[in-house]
Amino acid sequence: MFSMEFELVLVITLSAVTCSIPGAFLVMRKNYYAADTSTRSAMFGISIALIFSAFLSSPLVIIFGSLTAILGMFLIKKIKGITHFRSKGISIIVSSTLLCLGILIATNFSFNKSSEFDLSIIYLGETAFTYFNRVRIAGVDIGSYAFYSILLVMIINIVIVTVFYKEFKIDGVDKNYAASIQMKEETIDLLLVVMTALSVSVSFQTAGIFMTTAFILGPAAAALFYTKRLSTLAFVSVFISSIACLVGFSIAWPNYVSISGSIVSFIGILFILSVLCAPEEGIIKKYFDYLAEQKKLDEYIILDILNTQSIDNSSSSINEILAVSLNWKVLRVSYIVNKLKAEKKLEDINGKVIITDEGKNIVEHFMKTQNCFH
Amino acid sequence: MIRTYSSQEHIEQLNIAVKVENVTVEYKGKPNLFNVNMEVPCGVLLAVLGPNNSGKTTLLKTMAGIEKPTAGNVYIYSKPTHAAKNDLAYVPERNMVNWDFPISLFDLVLMGSYNRLRRVEHPKKKDKVIAWEALERVGLEKLAKKSICDLSRGEKHRALIARALVQDARIYVMDDPMVAADEESINIIVEVLQELRAKKKTVIVSHHEFVTIPRYFDMVALLNVKLLGMGKTEDILTEENFEKTYGMSAGMIKNIRLYMDESHDRNK
Structure with missing residues (x-):
């Protein structure tokens, strides 16, 4: 046929x-x-x-x-x-x-x-x-x-x-x-x-x-x-x-x-x-999603420390202090701190790194959305 | 002494929603339930309490016609369970559902209308409206299109309750509907339970948290393979009953009593 x-x-x-x-x-x-x-x-x-x-x-x-x-x-x-x-x-x-x-x-x-x-x-x-x-x-x-x-x-x-x-x-x-x-x-x-x-x-x-x-x-x-x-x-x-x-x-x-x-x-x-x-x-997409989530979490960790803890926040030494405290490499901390500064979540005032209102809002919102804090 | 009834009409006269008569359910020769007799009046919120492996889930499944008793009968509004599929809505334990199945939340809730449909018949617009209203009632309408595998634990509980609401039954049987749920979900579920009671529906719930029992439920049934007691919450939550059921220390009962008294005072 x-x-x-x-x-x-x-x-x-x-x-x-x-x-x-x-x-x-x-x-x-x-x-x-x-x-x-x-x-x-x-x-x-x-x-x-x-x-x-x-x-x-x-x-x-x-x-x-x-x-x-x-x-x-x-x-x-x-x-x-x-x-x-x-x-x-x-x-x-x-x-x-x-x-x-x-x-x-x-x-x-x-x-x-x-x-x-x-x-x-x-x-x-x-x-x-x-x-x-x-x-x-x-x-x-x-x-x-x-x-x-x-x-x-x-x-x-x-x-x-x-x-x-x-x-x-x-x-x-x-x-x-x-x-x-x-x-x-x-x-x-x-x-x-x-x-x-x-x-x-x-x-x-x-x-x-x-x-x-x-x-x-x-x-x-x-x-x-x-x-x-x-x-x-x-x-x-x-x-x-x-x-x-x-x-x-x-x-x-x-x-x-x-x-x-x-x-x-x-x-x-x-x-x-x-x-x-x-x-x-797909694994590749999930891996990149995971990396993005991890970067976000890194940002929240640093914002929370600056929002709630009294640390030496002078611009010259903050990267090293956070690196020791978090057991991270200085490069990783400085990358995140610079990114947060560029996004106006942190700012440099008189040689001190300070969290902005926007940064505070973001980290507080994050804390509220985590089930473990309910 | 066990009361027996000569006829099914008698059950209706007594306004009984569910009658469990000498029910024994066995698994591999061992009883999960043994000669259980109970009568659940219409329009009450009943909590079924008991330790793990006491037969709570088996009792609820037997009421819903899922488990067939080795001996005894279950009547739903005087009808045998197989003839009462539209009278009873069953909410299973959360982990008994295949949440990886590829359907949306709305589809899951819409399944509540399937018992009214004939073979090959698909849900109509009216059924979809009812499903949407149920979703709104449990506060999940924004997640309607979300896949069920992406829901949180509390949302999963609420989704199953929304599906039961779509069934629009006279009796709701819920297996641990609040376990490991978040505060928001528990509040919504409790509101739904109270609304159902206000609509004269009968709600039977297996529950684990003793502290909340006096606040949520009118009646309590204590189960440990046999039914050890059933009645009004304040009458059943006694040290003697709890020790019989759980072998539990009196201290915990006292705490519950204390809580009951406080909530009673607050209500006054």
């Missing part, structure tokens, strides 16, 4: 967008382990399905993969309820067990049925393979199975999020309040688990078991650095997924390297760039 490149970009982008929808809610609920658990647990079901089916886009693969992903998350919740282990620890044990069982089944039974794939494809995915399983109606090729299966899951995700948006929001903020207005937490949890499990099972053919986790969590985690609004976060998350897919594919395709690997690497780079450079929440 379309060129191979276009179809592959479309499939991988749909796959990433599909994963980023439940991913946004998992990240906001701080339920990070759920993505990892579901991808590993899905391996068990996928391996069983591959005993009966010879191709990766089979509905059987999606159904079995989803069921075992749900089983994995259900087991974690139940085990947590009866033991004192934390979810993360249980998740590692349960999902690794299901993953290993899946590998055992796959290597001993599943791969005998077809030579199309091996374990590395299930681990890492192979987007190019999705092109070869085609849907034909009356002999007319209308696209790949992968495209339609991923599109279907994406529509399911969008419908669930639209219908239960309020419920997801309340449950994410305050589970007790949700329960008090008779909103069933189990229903919301189950819906999120179903969305995640379906997305994982349908995306493993493009991204593989291991990289699907990055598809789910990466874009949403990066998006959190740009917005503090739920609706915007979902859109930013989808946008980041799409950009990562386009750039990742353009790098991977001409160079004959793993498409999903390239995309996930790019998601990782975007995440690190967001951590460093996001306009409000």
